[in-house]
Amino acid sequence: MKKFILSVFTLFLISSCTKEDVYEPFIFNNPEIEVNIPINFPELNNSFYSNKPTKYGVELGEKLFFDKKLSENNTISCASCHIQTNAFTDNTAQAIGIYGRSGFRNTPPVQNMAFMQFYNWDGNKQVLESQPLVPIITHEEMDSSILEVIGKLEIEEDYNTLFYNAFGDDKITGERIYNSIAQYEYTLISANSKYDKVKRNEGEIFTENEDLGYQVFQNKCASCHSTELFTDQSFRNIGFPINPNTDEAGRARVTGENEDLYRFRVPSLRNIAYTAPYGSFGQFATLKEVLDYLDNGVLDAENLDPILKDYGNRIPLTEDEKEHLISFLNTLSDTDFITK
Numbered sequence: 001m002k003k004f005i006l007s008v009f010t011l012f013l014i015s016s017c018t019k020e021d022v023y024e025p026f027i028f029n030n031p032e033i034e035v036n037i038p039i040n041f042p043e044l045n046n047s048f049y050s051n052k053p054t055k056y057g058v059e060l061g062e063k064l065f066f067d068k069k070l071s072e073n074n075t076i077s078c079a080s081c082h083i084q085t086n087a088f089t090d091n092t093a094q095a096i097g098i099y100g101r102s103g104f105r106n107t108p109p110v111q112n113m114a115f116m117q118f119y120n121w122d123g124n125k126q127v128l129e130s131q132p133l134v135p136i137i138t139h140e141e142m143d144s145s146i147l148e149v150i151g152k153l154e155i156e157e158d159y160n161t162l163f164y165n166a167f168g169d170d171k172i173t174g175e176r177i178y179n180s181i182a183q184y185e186y187t188l189i190s191a192n193s194k195y196d197k198v199k200r201n202e203g204e205i206f207t208e209n210e211d212l213g214y215q216v217f218q219n220k221c222a223s224c225h226s227t228e229l230f231t232d233q234s235f236r237n238i239g240f241p242i243n244p245n246t247d248e249a250g251r252a253r254v255t256g257e258n259e260d261l262y263r264f265r266v267p268s269l270r271n272i273a274y275t276a277p278y279g280s281f282g283q284f285a286t287l288k289e290v291l292d293y294l295d296n297g298v299l300d301a302e303n304l305d306p307i308l309k310d311y312g313n314r315i316p317l318t319e320d321e322k323e324h325l326i327s328f329l330n331t332l333s334d335t336d337f338i339t340k
Contacts, residue, residue, distance in 0.1 A: 028168040038191035047127045053183040056165035061184030069152045071142035087271035093282025097141040104245040106282040114186040128182040146174040190337040213328025230269035236305045239298025243281045291322045
């Protein structure tokens with residue numbers, strides 16, 4: 001009799017349930033995004049493989065990149081200095097942070113980060129995931145703390161949803177913030193300039209001036225600006241004017257070695273037409289000024305790069321060579337990258 005009553009009760013419970021009462025278990029689904037590796041690009045950096053871009057990780061990272069809540073007074077985001085139409089630079093000599101505070105270095109572009117082995121002018125970061133904390137806590141930039149940022153995000157329902165979709169639960173941590181920003185930056189690949197289309201035989205050809213400039217580049221620039229990234233990622237002192245800020249020491253700030261004094265990471269030349277001014281603290285307003293300086297003679301130093309020392313502390317260039325070289329450098333502009 002008891003079994004009969006229990007069976008009837010069970011049937012009653014089942015029959016009383018509607019479709020809305022039956023819940024499917026949550027299945028975490030955050031697929032990886034396919035990253036198209038351009039032809040002849042260097043190997044991906046190691047950290048990429050442990051933090052591959054995902055659908056919701058990138059979506060979250062992009063939102064964070066453009067969110068001013070990362071700064072103490074909610075006025076500065078990553079995108080405030082890394083402006084897409086300028087190849088993610090800001091066209092100022094030195095970065096401007098909250099309350100108009102000026103940093104002591106030029107804003108570097110954010111492009112092809114997945115292939116870089118060092119980040120920042122002095123290479124103080126070798127893992128992209130550890131880089132976002134730097135602007136967040138730096139007095140001249142966002143002047144905040146990761147705990148303050150987390151506190152702001154935790155009360156935002158859309159962020160709770162995004163973290164849930166990206167990581168399987170809505171817990172907001174510093175590591176997840178850094179990883180998602182890095183995932184977004186890993187997708188910022190620039191490899192569709194006129195130069196790339198010429199190399200891929202897609203119907204584009206260099207003009208006479210561009211072709212002459214390419215020859216000048218190969219003879220006088222490619223030693224440092226090598227690979228399809230247009231940088232060998234080394235650190236060199238090329239005798240540029242010295243930053244008057246006494247905190248500056250170039251790579252020596254990281255290594256503590258005198259031989260690294262005023263050595264800086266060789267910048268990529270991709271999209272260089274969009275990223276003026278040039279130099280570690282924006283010493284030069286135009287590419288012509290850079291070339292004139294190299295031609296006229298650079299500052300001597302004990303650790304001056306041997307390439308310059310071998311030519312009397314200069315890179316000799318005729319006016320025609322400068323004109324042609326600039327024409328070639330303009331072919332490295334990727335209009336799709338700065339507008340998509």
